[in-house]
Amino acid sequence: MGQLSMYWIFTRKAFLRSSVYRFEVWSRTGSNLIFLLMWGSIWTALYAGREEAGGVTFTAMLTYIVASQFLDGVNEAGTPLWEIQEKVRTGDISLELMRPFDVPLRYLFADFGSVAFYMITALLPLYILIFLFLNLALPTDWITWVYFILAAFLGFLIRYCIEMTFGLLTFFLVETGGIEDIFYFAMSLLSGSVIPLWFFPAWLETIAVYLPFQSIFFLPLSIFIGEIKGAEILTSFGIQIFWLVVCFLVLRFVWNKASHKVVVQGG
Amino acid sequence: MSIIEVNGLQKEFLIAKRETGFMGALRSLVKREFIKKEAVKDISFTIEKGEMVGYIGPNGAGKSTTIKMLTGILVPSAGNVLVNGIIPYENRQENAKNIGVVFGQRTQLWWDLPTIESFELLKAIYRVPDQRYKENMDIFKEILGLDEFLNTPVRQLSLGQRMRADIGASLLHDPPILFLDEPTIGLDVVAKEKMRTFIQEINRERNVTVILTTHDMEDIEKLCKRMVLIDHGQKVYDGEILAVKERFGKMRTLVVDLEEAQKPLYVSGGEICKQEGNRRWIRFNRDEISASELITQISQTHNITDLTVEEPDIESIISRIYQEGFTEPQFV
Numbered sequence: 001m002g003q004l005s006m007y008w009i010f011t012r013k014a015f016l017r018s019s020v021y022r023f024e025v026w027s028r029t030g031s032n033l034i035f036l037l038m039w040g041s042i043w044t045a046l047y048a049g050r051e052e053a054g055g056v057t058f059t060a061m062l063t064y065i066v067a068s069q070f071l072d073g074v075n076e077a078g079t080p081l082w083e084i085q086e087k088v089r090t091g092d093i094s095l096e097l098m099r100p101f102d103v104p105l106r107y108l109f110a111d112f113g114s115v116a117f118y119m120i121t122a123l124l125p126l127y128i129l130i131f132l133f134l135n136l137a138l139p140t141d142w143i144t145w146v147y148f149i150l151a152a153f154l155g156f157l158i159r160y161c162i163e164m165t166f167g168l169l170t171f172f173l174v175e176t177g178g179i180e181d182i183f184y185f186a187m188s189l190l191s192g193s194v195i196p197l198w199f200f201p202a203w204l205e206t207i208a209v210y211l212p213f214q215s216i217f218f219l220p221l222s223i224f225i226g227e228i229k230g231a232e233i234l235t236s237f238g239i240q241i242f243w244l245v246v247c248f249l250v251l252r253f254v255w256n257k258a259s260h261k262v263v264v265q266g267g
Numbered sequence: 268m269s270i271i272e273v274n275g276l277q278k279e280f281l282i283a284k285r286e287t288g289f290m291g292a293l294r295s296l297v298k299r300e301f302i303k304k305e306a307v308k309d310i311s312f313t314i315e316k317g318e319m320v321g322y323i324g325p326n327g328a329g330k331s332t333t334i335k336m337l338t339g340i341l342v343p344s345a346g347n348v349l350v351n352g353i354i355p356y357e358n359r360q361e362n363a364k365n366i367g368v369v370f371g372q373r374t375q376l377w378w379d380l381p382t383i384e385s386f387e388l389l390k391a392i393y394r395v396p397d398q399r400y401k402e403n404m405d406i407f408k409e410i411l412g413l414d415e416f417l418n419t420p421v422r423q424l425s426l427g428q429r430m431r432a433d434i435g436a437s438l439l440h441d442p443p444i445l446f447l448d449e450p451t452i453g454l455d456v457v458a459k460e461k462m463r464t465f466i467q468e469i470n471r472e473r474n475v476t477v478i479l480t481t482h483d484m485e486d487i488e489k490l491c492k493r494m495v496l497i498d499h500g501q502k503v504y505d506g507e508i509l510a511v512k513e514r515f516g517k518m519r520t521l522v523v524d525l526e527e528a529q530k531p532l533y534v535s536g537g538e539i540c541k542q543e544g545n546r547r548w549i550r551f552n553r554d555e556i557s558a559s560e561l562i563t564q565i566s567q568t569h570n571i572t573d574l575t576v577e578e579p580d581i582e583s584i585i586s587r588i589y590q591e592g593f594t595e596p597q598f599v
Contacts, residue, residue, distance in 0.1 A: 009391040013377065013384055020379045020420070095375065097340040100363040101392060174283060260342060 006101065007109040014113030028076065029122040036069040036130075039194055054198055060225045061196075063136040067224050068193050068217055070127045071152055075159050075216070077118035078111035081183055084167025085176055097259055104164055104255055111160065137225060144223065147233055151220035154240040159187075159216045161247035168251075171258040186211070192218030198227075212243040268352065269313040270444060270476050271337065276346035278307040278332050306332040308500035309346075316443070319470050319477040321487035321494035321508070325589060329500040330480045334446050337478070338368055351443060364393065367437035367475075371449035374433055376421045382432050383417040386439060393440035400439070407435040410465055427458035434462070438469060445469070448480045463489050484582040498589055508581065515584040520577040521549045521561055526570035533568075537561055545572075 018025070043065055047058045056064075084107075087093040096103050131138060139145055166183045170176050188194060191213040197205050208214050219236045222228040228236050281301040307329040314320055324330050335341040336348055339355030339362045348355055355362040368375070376385040390400050408414045411431040416424055424432065430450065437445060447466070451459045467490060469475050479490060487494055487508065494511075496504035504511065521537065528545040537551035551561060558576050565571060579587075 006391050006394070009388055013380065013388055016384065017377065017379055092373075094340050095370075095373075097359055098338045098363050098366070098368060099392060100360040 007105060010106050010109040011113035011116070014110035015117045016113075018114050018117035025118060025122050028073070028118070029126065032069060032073045032076075032123075033126070035072070036066065039065045039069065056196070056198070056225075056227070057137070059135065059137045060227070062134070063138065063225050064196060064221050065194070066127075066130060066134065066136060067148075067221050070123060071155070071217055071220065072193060073123045074115055074119065074152070075156060077115040077123075078156075078160060078163070079107055079114070081163050081167050081180060084164060085170045085180075088167065088170040103259070104251060107164065108157075108160055115156075139224060139226065144226070144229075148220055148224045151223050151236065151240060154237070154244055155216040155220050158212055158240065158244050158247050161244070161251045162212065165247070165251045165254050168254050168258045171261065186213045187216070190214070191216045192221070196222070196227075212247055215240045215243045270316045270318075270351055271312075271314040271478070272347070272349040273313070273333070273337075274311050274347040276307055276310045276333065276336065276348060277305070277344045278329075278336060278341060279303050279305045279344045305500055307336075307343075310497060310500070310502050311346075312495050312502065312505055314476060314478065316476055317470070317474040318493065319466075319491050320479065321491035322478055322480045322497070323482075323484075323487060323494060323585065324497040324503075328497050330497065331448060332500075333497075334368075334448055334478070334480060338362070338366060338446060364440065365442055365444055367440070367442040367445045369430075369433050369437045369445070369447050369450050371430065371447075371452040374421060374429055376429070376432055376436060378422050379420055381418045381420055382413070382424065385421065385432070385436060386417075389436055389439050395440050399441070403439055403441070407438075410468065411435050426453050427455065427461075430454060430458070430462060431465075434465065438475075441473070442475070444476045444478070446478050446480075449482065450479070451481065451483055451486055459483070459485075466490055484580065484585065488581050496585065496588060503588060511584060511588075512581065515587065516579060517553045518579055519551055519553055519558065520579075521551065521558055522575045522577060523547050523549065523562075523565060523571050524573040525565075526572055530569065532565065534561060534564060536564075 040062065043061055044058075047053055047061065051058060053061075084093075093103060096106070130136075139148065163183065166179050169179055173179065190208045190211055192208065193216075197208050197214060197218050200208060208218075219228065219240060223233060223236060280303075282304050284300040284302050310329070310333060322330055322333070332341060336343050337350055337355060339350075339359040342356045350362055351365045353362045353365065376382065377388065386404065389395075395403070404413075408417075411434070413432060413435055416428050416432070419428075421429065421432070434447075434450065450466070451462050454462060463486065466477060466479075470477050470490075477490075479486060481487060492507060492509070494504070494506075494508050495502060520540070524545050525532065525547060526545075532539065532547060534549055536556035537549040539547055540550045541548035549561065551558075562571065562574065
């Protein structure tokens with residue numbers, strides 16, 4: 001437990017640190033809103049006045065996109081991929097190796113702080129307003145909200161493991177542009193963040209279903225709009241936990257490899 | 268047991284060879300060639316508790332690589348390292364509690380937060396008890412003058428302030444060993460002097476073992492009794508600074524300005540090592556010939572308009588060792 005209290009201080013300090021960058025909060029919120037507007041308009045146009053498509057009502061679809069943008073905001077408040085790569089490249093992360101803490105865990109707890117700050121100051125006030133004033137199909141029973149929050153949290157952890165792993169690959173590669181492309185492609189398309197998996201062509205849906213990315217957006221969002229319900233929710237959690245374990249093990253593996261092979265630039 | 272034991276230490280890096288041209292780029296896509304670079308070839312030394320040792324060498328000699336292996340962030344290719352009884356790279360987190368590290372070139376403080384926040388963070392990381400934290404902070408405030416900028420964000424500190432904060436931060440958890448990598452780089456004379464006084468005090472009062480890497484020979488002269496000199500990844504000298512000064516300090520340089528510079532000058536007992544216009548630099552060994560004898564000798568053939576005798580400082584001694592090696596005869 002003493003361990004945990006040590007990591008919590010990273011959360012606290014990261015929270016404080018975020019408050020230094022107030023402009024970043026505004027600009028990030030601005031761009032989040034613009035994307036919300038864009039995807040909202042695109043889906044409105046795609047439905048073209050129809051009540052439903054693919055068995056999903058327009059209202060549900062709109063709810064999906066709004067909640068997705070909310071999750072996107074949460075996930076993007078953590079340490080971004082390029083920053084991890086930068087820390088690897090400059091050797092900053094290697095220097096952290098001489099501290100008595102676990103580096104990936106320390107970044108996770110720091111991310112909690114940044115996310116908390118962004119949520120309290122921008123995301124929650126904004127999305128509460130949106131949820132109140134837009135005509136959305138919000139969950140009516142509290143237990144669905146709880147399931148959604150739980151699933152979203154699991155998704156956040158999975159995303160963290162994947163993003164950190166991708167960032168740590170910088171240790172082994174000279175160029176990392178390709179890694180970034182794969183990551184952002186997977187995060188935007190395969191995760192179902194902008195197009196739900198049920199609209200995918202069958203072959204692509206099959207691929208997406210067997211990958212971890214759907215756990216980050218698609219599963220929590222489907223729970224939120226009631227597309228996944230009843231016993232399916234348990235299966236959905238099962239899938240998420242399975243991927244969390246896998247992604248966590250992969251992260252530990254890559255981290256162990258990386259920290260053993262540390263090549264400090266300019267050594 | 269010595270507090271630091273380094274035995275037959277080696278570290279080689281593989282550096283990707285960059286191919287030139289379009290075909291080269293294509294080739295490197297499929298097959299990448301590596302060049303082996305031996306940063307540390309074979310280094311051994313031991314350091315006793317409470318010692319203050321200067322670890323010096325020219326750029327690229329392998330200083331930082333050695334330090335990184337001692338801190339556990341680099342794994343040696345061969346050889347053994349023992350720091351306070353721990354193998355650093357196998358037990359990094361344990362080792363971390365025993366060492367304090369200051370890199371002059373980069374800070375370990377949180378860039379965008381007030382300085383005090385970094386100290387609080389480190390207090391939590393190293394689990395420094397409240398009482399000890401307070402005592403240490405009081406000392407640092409007093410000697411390092413941290414008070415004046417504890418609430419300023421690190422990014423707004425001057426270099427001198429930042430270094431003071433950094434060295435305080437590295438000592439917060441009372442490590443028995445302190446690694447200082449160019450702790451005075453970029454500081455002005457006054458700030459350098461303050462820094463040295465503080466290091467001395469810490470060494471004396473807390474018996475902290477200090478390993479100091481620097482290019483500033485004054486740091487070494489003022490702080491260390493012993494120095495380990497390395498070049499091209501190998502140890503060139505390990506011993507007292509005084510001994511080096513004794514041995515090489517006998518060398519003097521007589522600088523004379525001559526009237527008839529075109530007339531050839533021959534001196535016995537000394538060596539003309541440099542000439543420029545009317546000026547000649549003559550190196551000689553104090554034990555073999557005195558300056559006045561040399562001057563008498565020269566004045567028989569030439570008119571001397573001006574003269575000075577230069578004593579070597581440690582810096583020029585060391586640069587000579589780099590150029591000529593330690594064991595080679597020092598004088599012809």
